Amino acid sequence: xxxxxxxxELQERRQKILLGGGEKAIQKQKAxxxxxxxxxIMILLDEGSFSEYDMFVEHEARDFDMxxxxxxxxxxxxxxxxxxxxxxxxxAQDFTVAGGSLGLMHSRKITKIMDHALKMRIPxxxxxDSGGARIQEGVNSLAGYGEIFFRNTLSSGVIPQISVIxxxxxxxxxxxxxxxxxxxxxxxxxKMFITGPEVIKTVLGEEISMEDLxxxxxxxxxxxxxxxxxxxxxxxxxxxxxxxxxxxxxxxxKAKPMEPAEPIRECDIDKIVPDDPTLPYDVKDxxxxxxxxxxxxxxxxxxxxxxxxxxxxxxxxxxxxxxxxPLEMAGVLDVDSSDKAARFIRYxxxxxxPIITFVDLPGYLPGVDQxxxxxxxxxxxxxxxxxxxxxxKITVIIRKAYGGGYIAMGSRHLRxxxxxxxxxxxxxxxxxxxxxxxxxxxxxxxxxxPDATRKAKVEEYKTKFANPYVAAAKGYVDAVIEPGETRRxxxxxxxxxxxxxxxxxxxxxxIPPF
Ligand code: HXC
Numbered sequence: 001x002x003x004x005x006x007x008x009e010l011q012e013r014r015q016k017i018l019l020g021g022g023e024k025a026i027q028k029q030k031a032x033x034x035x036x037x038x039x040x041i042m043i044l045l046d047e048g049s050f051s052e053y054d055m056f057v058e059h060e061a062r063d064f065d066m067x068x069x070x071x072x073x074x075x076x077x078x079x080x081x082x083x084x085x086x087x088x089x090x091x092a093q094d095f096t097v098a099g100g101s102l103g104l105m106h107s108r109k110i111t112k113i114m115d116h117a118l119k120m121r122i123p124x125x126x127x128x129d130s131g132g133a134r135i136q137e138g139v140n141s142l143a144g145y146g147e148i149f150f151r152n153t154l155s156s157g158v159i160p161q162i163s164v165i166x167x168x169x170x171x172x173x174x175x176x177x178x179x180x181x182x183x184x185x186x187x188x189x190x191k192m193f194i195t196g197p198e199v200i201k202t203v204l205g206e207e208i209s210m211e212d213l214x215x216x217x218x219x220x221x222x223x224x225x226x227x228x229x230x231x232x233x234x235x236x237x238x239x240x241x242x243x244x245x246x247x248x249x250x251x252x253x254k255a256k257p258m259e260p261a262e263p264i265r266e267c268d269i270d271k272i273v274p275d276d277p278t279l280p281y282d283v284k285d286x287x288x289x290x291x292x293x294x295x296x297x298x299x300x301x302x303x304x305x306x307x308x309x310x311x312x313x314x315x316x317x318x319x320x321x322x323x324x325x326p327l328e329m330a331g332v333l334d335v336d337s338s339d340k341a342a343r344f345i346r347y348x349x350x351x352x353x354p355i356i357t358f359v360d361l362p363g364y365l366p367g368v369d370q371x372x373x374x375x376x377x378x379x380x381x382x383x384x385x386x387x388x389x390x391x392x393k394i395t396v397i398i399r400k401a402y403g404g405g406y407i408a409m410g411s412r413h414l415r416x417x418x419x420x421x422x423x424x425x426x427x428x429x430x431x432x433x434x435x436x437x438x439x440x441x442x443x444x445x446x447x448x449x450p451d452a453t454r455k456a457k458v459e460e461y462k463t464k465f466a467n468p469y470v471a472a473a474k475g476y477v478d479a480v481i482e483p484g485e486t487r488r489x490x491x492x493x494x495x496x497x498x499x500x501x502x503x504x505x506x507x508x509x510x511i512p513p514f
Contacts, residue, residue, distance in 0.1 A: 021096030045081035089117035100130035107144020129167030342381035357410035392497035
């Protein structure tokens with residue numbers, strides 16, 4: 001056969017496969033505000049950059065009349081491309097083909113692209129839209145998931161792994177996203193759960209909709225499983241591109257620097273923190289007053305809001321921010337905020353991203369609920385993550401740094417490289433009121449005017465300890481600085497620590513308080 005005819009045959013074969021599960025299934029997909037798998041890849045990747053592999057793979061199942069069915073590309077598209085020039089490996093499940101269900105060949109395609117991503121040390125993006133294990137393929141489907149989870153774990157901390165939930169992600173399938181670094185969800189489209197509403201109804205007799213069980217809001221606000229929430233698929237893809245711009249391709253590289261830019265000075269850093277130390281303020285204003293263009297790419301914005309995490313740039317370099325949020329529960333550390341901070345610190349550490357910590361917290365949250373929910377175990381994760389991290393660590397104490405909170409939030413004692421304190425910083429074992437009530441209890445009780453004595457003792461304690469100078473006198477704080485000096489000192493600290501080199505004692509791995 002002459003070459004042009006062979007090319008024509010190739011084109012015809014391709015054309016047939018590009019129809020996926022057929023017009024009807026595609027229309028159903030569109031009616032739900034969803035794109036097809038290939039459309040999604042095309043929107044996400046740079047134009048013309050996608051190179052598809054294994055387009056002609058077919059399933060090999062024979063039971064339940066499967067031998068009579070052709071499933072184009074076996075319901076998953078894989079390949080490589082670029083996002084604003086960064087190389088990316090990608091898979092996208094095609095719900096129009098057998099509900100994107102995962103059989104043996106489907107899983108082999110996914111594991112092939114995962115192996116490729118790890119070997120080439122490039123980020124992996126997985127678009128999940130699937131009814132889960134392909135029921136007709138039995139244990140082969142389960143084997144496929146196991147192979148995926150194993151690779152997710154091997155790749156963890158080596159290449160960035162991003163999961164995008166653009167449809168159902170049911171049953172054991174949820175554990176692949178859960179093992180990856182960042183999970184994106186979209187309003188009304190994403191559904192993630194271990195056991196669906198029907199099983200819950202049968203086993204527990206409870207009725208619940210898929211949305212209320214594991215919709216995008218649930219995972220953004222309640223469980224913390226999702227890191228980014230979008231209202232539409234397009235918004236979601238824009239956010240993924242932004243994320244990719246902040247992170248390096250692998251753990252041997254640094255994030256690509258951008259052109260340095262000044263913050264947009266719409267807020268005066270001197271005026272953010274109120275004079276009255278009992279009043280809250282938005283710590284994101286502090287972050288934006290030091291970042292290039294005042295940009296801050298927040299992660300897990302809707303969950304555990306008492307701590308703020310995310311990426312920004314300082315003089316062109318990507319940095320990770322961890323900041324107590326006085327607007328929410330006075331910025332305390334609790335079970336969820338500890339998990340949120342600790343995981344992000346480990347992410348930054350794995351991918352060579354300096355960590356900037358802004359401190360303003362009254363400590364760990366007291367109470368029976370927190371104690372019984374394991375605040376000891378979860379809170380310890382923050383200590384572990386900061387202590388273990390060897391990337392540059394820069395800490396700025398804005399206001400309160402009390403008790404365990406002082407130690408946990410990137411203190412000198414956990415090997416912060418630079419510790420700065422603003423003049424209003426209060427570094428003490430506990431808040432002045434609590435402290436005075438305990439250590440001056442006898443004097444207060446014996447006094448003719450206990451209230452006046454208490455007030456006087458609180459003031460005495462404040463003057464003595466609730467300031468940055470005691471810590472500065474011991475060298476626990478390197479410099480007491482004016483708020484307006486913060487950005488300049490952060491730029492300097494990041495430049496100075498560009499070649500930081502420390503090593504941990506030899507170990508196979510530590511035993512963090514998971
Ligand atoms: C085979 C499946 C499938 C599956 C969907 N399909 N899920 N085929 N195995 N798991 C097929 C349907 O038969 C249908 O085929 C097509 O995909 C579209 O599905 P619909 O049901 O018509 O779509 P919709 O109404 O949108 O409902 C989507 C859904 C539902 C909610 C995902 O399909 C569903 O509940 N599926 C089963 C989910 C599930 O229980 N999966 C197994 C979980 S256990 P036709 O030919 O009619 O178009 C699991 C274990 C993994 O995953 C453990 C790993 C550790």
